Amino acid sequence: MRAAIVMAALLASSAASANPLSTFGFGARATAMAGAQAADARGPAAAHHNAAGVAFAEGPEVLLGYGGAVMGLTLDGADARVTAPRGTSIGLALPARFQSFAIALGLALYIPDQFLVRVRLVPPGEPRFLLLANNLQRLAAEPVLSLRFGRRFALGAGATLLADAAGRGVTFDVGVVDGEKVGRGAIDVSLPLRATPLVGVLVLPAPWLRLGATYRGALDLRLSLDVLARIDIAGAITGDALIALRAADFYSPHEVTLAAAIEPLPWLTIAAEVRWLGWHLFDGGVPDLRVSLDLSIQPPLVEGRARTAPFTDVWSPRLAVEVRRELTTRFGLDLRAGYAFVPSPVPPQTGQTSYADCDRHVVAAGGALRIGRLEPILRGPISVGVALQFHELVARVEAKAPSRGGRGFVADGWMLALAASLEARF
C-alpha cells in the first residue's frame, strides 16, 4: 500500500520554464533579431527587454502584435505533441519630458490564447519537454517605470506579475446519514499575486554606441492545493483523507544580460548580448505531494517527491543586425536577422526525472515597413513588422542508470515561431 501511494505521489511532476517573451521576443522586431534587444530596444518593446529603453520613446507609442509557433519537438522520433503556443502582445510606452529629463511608463503584456493558467502534473519518469511545454502558455504582465537623464543615460525598473494558484480548501463530504447517501463538495481557490523585479540600465557613451544591462528576478507559479475528503460510512469506514500538493510551475530563473549595440552607419545596427540564467536555484519542478489518511487504516501519512539533479546556470549569446532603407520620403523598409544559442540548463537525465529539453540554435529573420508623414493623425511613423524565428534543437540522448530501469530517450526537433506586430507613435 505504502509503495503504491509513494509511486502515485511520484506520478506528479510539475512543469517549469522560462518566460515566453524571453523565448521568442516581444514584438516582431525582437523576434526577428533573436531577442538581442537589451541594448537596442526602445519604446514599448523595451518594457520587456530593457526597462530603461522605454524613456527613449519620442512620444506615446503602442505595440500590438500576434504570434504563434509550430512545434516540431520529438521524443524517440515521434511527435511529442507539445501544445503550440499562440497569443497577443500589447506594449505601451508613455513618456513625459522635462527639458533633458524624461520619465516614462511602460507595459509589456502577453496574453496566450488558449489557457488562463495551465498546470500539468505528469509522471517525472516519462520524457517530456519541461521548459518548452508550459512556459509558452504563460500570461506575462510587466509594468515598468523608466527615467532618462539627458541623452546618454537611462534607468528603468518594474516587475513581472504572476498569479499563484492557491487552493484554500477543496472539501468533500461523503457518507451515509440516516440511511441516505450524502455527498457534498466545496472549493475555495484564490489567485494571489506574485511579482519579481525587473531592472535595466542604458548608457550611450557615443551616438553610435549603446550599452545595456538588465536584471530579471526569479519567478515561479506556486501551486498549493489541499483536498480533504471526509468520509463517514458507519460500520465500514470513517475518517479523513487529506491530499496536500505543493508544486512550482512556470519557473523563470534569475537573469542578467549584458549588451551592446552599435550603429556604424546611419542605416545599420548591430546588436550583441550575452544572457546569464541562474537555473541552479530551481529544484527541478518536482512537486511535494503528501497524502494523509486518517481512515483508521495505515499508513497515516505518505509523502513522495522525486529526486532530481540540480539544474545548471547557462550563458546564452545573441547577435543581431538591422538594416534600414528609405524607399521613398514616406516609406521605409527595415530588414533584420539574428542568431542565438540557448544552452539547456537540464542536467543529464540518468535518474528518476526525464526532462528532454535540449540546447537550441535560434536563427531569426524579419522585416518591417515604415510608413511616415501621417500627421495630424499620428506624430510618428507606423511600423508593420513580421518575423520568423527557427529553433533547431540539438539532439539529446539520455540513457538511464541501471537503478532506474528505463531505456532512456532521444529528444530532438525544432520550433518555428511567427510574429507580426504594429508599432505606432502618437
Next chain:
Amino acid sequence: MRSALAFILLLAGCGAVGEPPFPGLRLPDPASWEDVGPVVICEGAARLGRPTDDTVGFCAAPAASSTDGACSRDADCGSRERCSCGRCALRPCDTAEECAPTAGDATATATVCSFADRRCDRACTVDGDCAAGERCLPGRGVCRGLCATSADCQRGERCQISPLTGEGLCVGVGCASDDDCGGTRCLVGRRPADLREPLLVGDTLWLERRDLATGAPSIVRAVATAPISVDADAAALPPFALAPGAVVAGRAPAVAGELLLFADAAAPLLRRARLDGSGAAIVDAEPLGPGEAPAVAALSDGSIALVCSDGGAIVRRDAASPAAPFGPAVPLLAAADVERAGLWEALGPLESPSLEPFRDAAGTARLRLWFAATGRESGPSRQFGAEVPTPPNASIGLATAADEHGAFVPFDGNPVFDRVIEFLNHPGEREPAIAPTPAAATAVQWMLYRRTSADGARSDGIAAARSPARPPTRK
C-alpha cells in the same frame, strides 16, 4: 491591480477551451503499470477461467443448430449476445471483468455482469436504451428480449411466459453440460483451467497448464486472434486461441527462436528442447541442471542468456549459441539485494524471472530482469478498531544491467507492479512475462502475469498490464 489582472485573465480566457488530460506523448516507463484485466484464452468456443471457477454456459433453444453463431465481432451477433471465442452466445460471468469489451473490436458491446443471472447484459435506464423487441427490466436496469416462443430469443435463451401477465421474456437457462439442458446442447461459455507461467513471443502465448484433476503440468500455446495493439489507448490484449494438445510435459516455458527451455514436470530441473517448426518439441535426454522457472534471451552477440530461480535467488547461465552447452550458474540477485525499507520488506524467495533484452537510447544492448517476490509493502491496517497486519503478498520487481553481461541493479522504487484493491486487499502478482520493448517510441509495453491470492494458494488466472498507465478520463 488585482481587478486589472482579473480582467486580463478573463480576456485571455476567451479562447480557452481546455484540453484533454496529458495530451502529450507518453512513453512506457518501468514503474507505470496499469492492470487491464484477465487475458481471454479460448479453448474451442469456451473461455478458460480460473481453476476455482465452475463450468458455465446456457442451454441452446430446442431448435438451435449446432453450427450457427460463428462471429468475429459483437456486431455479428444478436443484441444480447457477445462474440466470445468466435461464437455468438450469452456470455457467462461472475466478475465485471468478464464482460469487458473485446480488444480490437470497434463494435464491442458495453455490457455489465448481472451477477444473479451470471450473464453479461446491456445496461439501460429506459426501453429506448435497448434494441427493438427488448425491454429495460425495471429495478434491474438491463435489456431483455420480449417473446412469444423461444424462436424469438437469441442463442442461449429460452422464452419464459409469466403466468401472471402472460408476457414472454427471454431468459438464459444456465448449464454446465448437456445433461442440464433436457435434450438440447449446453453452450459452454467458460470452463475452469489452471494456467501459469505466461510467456508472450510474437503473437504466441506460451503457458503452463496443470490438469485440474491430477495437477500434471504440460506446456501449451495459444495464438492471438487479432494483432496485438501498441496504440496509446490500447485497453487489452486480443483473445488467444489455444492450440490443441500439449507441446511437452513440463512447467514454465522459456522460448528463444527454436530453443525451448522448461522446468521438469516433477522435479526442480531444467530441460532443453528444440522446436521443429511443426509444434513438436525434441527434448534433450539430459537435464540442464537444477532450477525453476527459466527465462531465456538471445543476446546481441548471438549468445544465449538463461536465468532461473534456484534456492530462492536468481541465477544466470550463458551459452555461446542456442545449441551450445550452458556454463555454470552465477548468482544474479537475492532477496537481500532487493529489499528496501518502507517499500518492500521481509521478502521471500525471488521467483519466476523474465529476461528482457533491449537497447537503451544510446544504442547500448542491455538486459532487464523482471521477477516476483512475496513481501510486505505497507504496515498494518486498523479495521473496526483492531490492528490487522497486512499479509505479505507477491508483487513484481525489476532489476537492470548496464550491459548484457553486467551486474543487475534493483530498481530503486520496487516493486514496480502491485495491485491494491479497496485500500485493504493486497492480491498477488506472480510470474511476469514482459513483451519486448520496441527500439523506437511505442505507446505501450505489455506485461502478462498470473493473479493469485495474497498467500498464493488461490490462482486467479492470467492477466495483463500495460505501461504507461492511461490517464484518467474526464467525466
